Amino acid sequence: MSATATERPSQAKERILQTAERLFYDEGIHAVGIQRIIAEASVTRVTLYRHFASKDDLVAAYLDRKAAYDHAQVDGIIDAHPDDPRAALAEIGSALTRDDFGAVRRGCPFINASAEFVGTHPARVKAREIRQWVTGRIEGLLQRLDHRDPRGTAEQLMMVRTGAVVSGALDANDHLTEDYLRCWAMLIDGGLPQSA
Template identity: 75%
Template sequence: MKGSDLPARERILQTADRLFYDEGIHAVGIQRIVAESRVTRVTLYRHFPSKDDLIAAYLDRRAAADRAQVASVVEQNADDPRGALTELAEVLTRDDFGAVRRGCPFINASAEFTGSHTSRVHAREIRGWVTGQLEELLRRLDHRDPRSAAEQLMMVRTGAVVSCALDGNDRLTDDFLRAWDGLIDGGLPQPR
């Protein structure tokens, strides 16, 4: 379906997603979203009564994609929690590093706002959910400290995404995978 053939709500969301991610939420005004998505202001406000509602929909959409990606990996490796953890790391290096050239959209949005703004709530929710998935996989492996290791894996993941956006580390994939595997394997029961 061509962009002009999409329903107005979808055109608005696609435009907001591109502009918010590429340029920042504060930098993009409603009038620009209206113009680039080829809708009227009335149409935009019918779907999204405020800019905060549009921000929430943008982040909901990003979170749904992340949840689907993680859930798919976990499901495909239902009987292999270690395989699921490996695949989650490899998906990040294979698919996401290229897509997050400006860093994590949730971190970026959170950095623009303070307190309990919807962007911060969304960031905490999706990061908490992913961390919970990691913790459950680690628990299934009898990891010695699944909660702490899951938090550390999320920190390493976050650091890798930021590094991808800022550092130009040509060994990022190898460095990330080595740190990821070390955190997992360091807490697994030793073979007898």
């Protein structure tokens, strides 16, 4: 009996998060009210607030799930290439073209959420945290390659990545993948030590 009691809240919480994820991404956070999430997740108001004390807490949980995916993806790529940081960097760039250009038809969820708020709102904090984390992982790979400017290049690679996601959502560039990957590689290779 106690197992069923603990199962129900976790199932309800998962439904709430899945519903919020879909609606927040497709329609925007401000556009989606708590009552809509309650109705579409088939939960009561009490159940929602038992799991999430406020809408801001739900927004933070939504972005934490997105960040967890990014953490797993980037760390998985790095772990798959333990002795080849250049291959890991190439794969991090390529992963965006396979997963995100199709999956983020409305742009990056962190950028979208961040654009709806100002200051220290959880959406902006979470966006900053994941971007800094990914940038740091890229910088670490560049350092392992003795790159001339690992910090600056990691920041530039994130700018290119961001621009590519925005372009994928807004532009009709039939060569987006090719253009993005060429730029990604040029930034990396341009600062590598010249082989003797």
